[in-house]
Amino acid sequence: MPELPEIETIRRDLEQQVVGDTITGIELLWPGAVAFPEVPPLGDLVAGQRIAAARRRGKYLILDLAGGGRLVLHLRMTGRLHLVERGVPRGPHLRAICFLASGRELRFMDQRRFGRLGWVPDEAALAGLLCDLGPEPLAAGFTLEVFRQRLAGRRGALKPLLLNQQFLAGLGNIYADEALFRARLPPLRTAGSLSPEEQARLYAGIRAALEQGIRNRGTTLRDYQDAWGARGLNQEQLLVFRRDGRPCPVCGRLIVRLRVGGRSTHLCPRCQPLPA
Numbered sequence: 612m613p614e615l616p617e618i619e620t621i622r623r624d625l626e627q628q629v630v631g632d633t634i635t636g637i638e639l640l641w642p643g644a645v646a647f648p649e650v651p652p653l654g655d656l657v658a659g660q661r662i663a664a665a666r667r668r669g670k671y672l673i674l675d676l677a678g679g680g681r682l683v684l685h686l687r688m689t690g691r692l693h694l695v696e697r698g699v700p701r702g703p704h705l706r707a708i709c710f711l712a713s714g715r716e717l718r719f720m721d722q723r724r725f726g727r728l729g730w731v732p733d734e735a736a737l738a739g740l741l742c743d744l745g746p747e748p749l750a751a752g753f754t755l756e757v758f759r760q761r762l763a764g765r766r767g768a769l770k771p772l773l774l775n776q777q778f779l780a781g782l783g784n785i786y787a788d789e790a791l792f793r794a795r796l797p798p799l800r801t802a803g804s805l806s807p808e809e810q811a812r813l814y815a816g817i818r819a820a821l822e823q824g825i826r827n828r829g830t831t832l833r834d835y836q837d838a839w840g841a842r843g844l845n846q847e848q849l850l851v852f853r854r855d856g857r858p859c860p861v862c863g864r865l866i867v868r869l870r871v872g873g874r875s876t877h878l879c880p881r882c883q884p885l886p887a
């Protein structure tokens with residue numbers, strides 16, 4: 612599933628490539644991909660609209676339209692968004708096409724069909740849609756002090772907390788495991804029990820794991836591709852995720868995989884000792 616670095620990679624490509632271009636129409640090959648609104652048709656709302664900005668919030672991609680509306684996209688598990696020239700043969704699992712005045716097409720593919728696109732009329736409606744999301748971990752306003760305040764009093768384990776989009780927006784299974792390893796913290800540690808030094812390590816670990824992912828244009832384990840249909844490079848640089856049975860890059864002990872909160876979790880038992 613694409614996480615913050617993967618969506619940010621797509622966003623940066625789109626910002627360079629499609630901002631300033633105009634949407635001429637939308638073809639829905641699977642209308643179920645449109646989560647909202649039901650009426651009027653999405654194509655009528657966006658046709659003729661210039662794309663004014665490409666933004667990201669958590670794992671959501673947002674295209675601001677000059678007329679005030681916003682196109683919102685969530686790729687979920689297997690969604691892909693490709694920017695192609697018109698005439699490129701259509702591949703499988705194509706759910707929607709956004710035609711651009713430049714002659715190019717934004718194509719939304721999604722094998723598992725969990726991904727969704729939608730439209731909201733203005734910034735207030737967008738804020739309402741995304742109101743449950745926690746802070747952006749790479750935003751300037753997300754300081755160590757803000758992170759400390761959010762951790763205080765939390766009784767749950769760290770791993771599920773990092774996956775909770777209301778706690779922090781954008782992390783999924785890959786970057787949560789990478790952040791915890793960088794912080795030398797076990798996934799089952801109680802969030803509220805961290806010392807100030809451990810809180811600082813986790814804060815730095817989260818940001819470093821995400822920043823590396825963005826630098827490497829995302830992690831492709833199976834489905835993720837950037838807007839050009841290319842794989843990311845970060846899977847070659849992961850420290851623990853899906854590296855069970857291989858040596859820890861710090862101490863050499865074999866990385867193990869366990870289930871935490873129903874999710875596959877990867878860690879070094881020596882660098883991240885479990886609570887006694």
Ligand SMILES: [Zn+2]
Pocket residue numbers: 859860861862863864879880881882883
């Ligand atoms: Zn280790």
